[in-house]
Amino acid sequence: MSKGKIAIFLLAMMCIVIPFSGCGKKGDEDKQMEKQYVQIELEKGGNIVIELLPEYAPKSVAFFLELVNDKYYNGLTFHRAVKDFMIQGGSPNGDGMGGSGRTVKGEFSSNGFENGLSHTRGVVSMARTNVKDSASGQFFIMHGNADYLDGNYAAFGRVVEGMEYVDEIANSPVDGETLIEKPVMKTVKVLKNYKPAE
Template sequence: MLKSILKKSTALLLAVICTLSFTTSCSKSDKTESTGKPQVQIEMENGDKMVLELYPEYAPETVNNFVSLAESGFYDGLTFHRIVKGFMIQGGDPKGDGTGGSEKNIKGEFSGNGFEQNTLSHTRGVISMARSQDPNSASSQFFIVHADSAFLDGQYAAFGKLISGEDVLDKIADTPVEANPFSGEVSVPTEPVKIKTVKVLSK
């Protein structure tokens, strides 16, 4: 009888251990593991969302600038004003025509400007800073690469990458566009592609 009780107790104990192990493994798999890197979410006016992971190890000042602008609400209500399918989508201009920015310009953190630590390539989903001919003219405008564009490497400050929402990137890239009256580039959306908010998820 004692053996029978011991067997039952052992079986019960094993069942409890297995249940606890299963519960623990389930709870871990249900959570998105943090990489310790900053993450931001771009939510569009229609509810579509893109989440980007930012890489301060490549472009620290660029990341800090983008996070600061997002936290201040700077990007809320702005648009993707320049869209070239198979290349990139560009936004972050308060004027909405490619000529505006914030009150601050930052150093161009890319190798062509003497910043060798930025080796992040402009592959699909990478976010990078737009600028004028002046290498230190980046401000608030950014672009997300729609298709690999290695020719931009070393000339623009790439600083993060999409970790979810590539379907949203494709959807925005499919927006009907017309010619820019000044440059002739066919990249101006025929209808506003509006950002509802850019939210910092983690820093």
């Protein structure tokens, strides 16, 4: 085969291969760009919908989804509230102790991971002990802004619907920081085909 024919052959092969490889890559990117939402249905009525943000904390999102799909949160409560700060839930006994029996690596800068999601009103983050990789299922939703938490806690989502229920819980009577009446999460599930209101 002459050099000219070889060049034409190689050019033709590139035209065939490039479109196929490009299509495959685009499909993967589209899949990664799909938004995922989790709904917390409160037993007394009302839903809190969380948009998950894996671009900031992928392991935290995967861990949270694993617990949601295992129905870990169903029937658990929000046990702690500090007005203008946050509400916290996911303790198996409703007392702020314990977790799922599994843990996830802390995705925040003091643990060697850059997480650019700031702890502003509506942001959802992993609760933990003083051990950096100890998050085990408890989480908190910001009622106010607290950027001093940035770099020490793994923020992984934000509320896109139902902040009025977060407000209601944050303003409920407490004994210290413990809610006197602990709102029950009736079901926590992944929403299919959810579109947040514009």
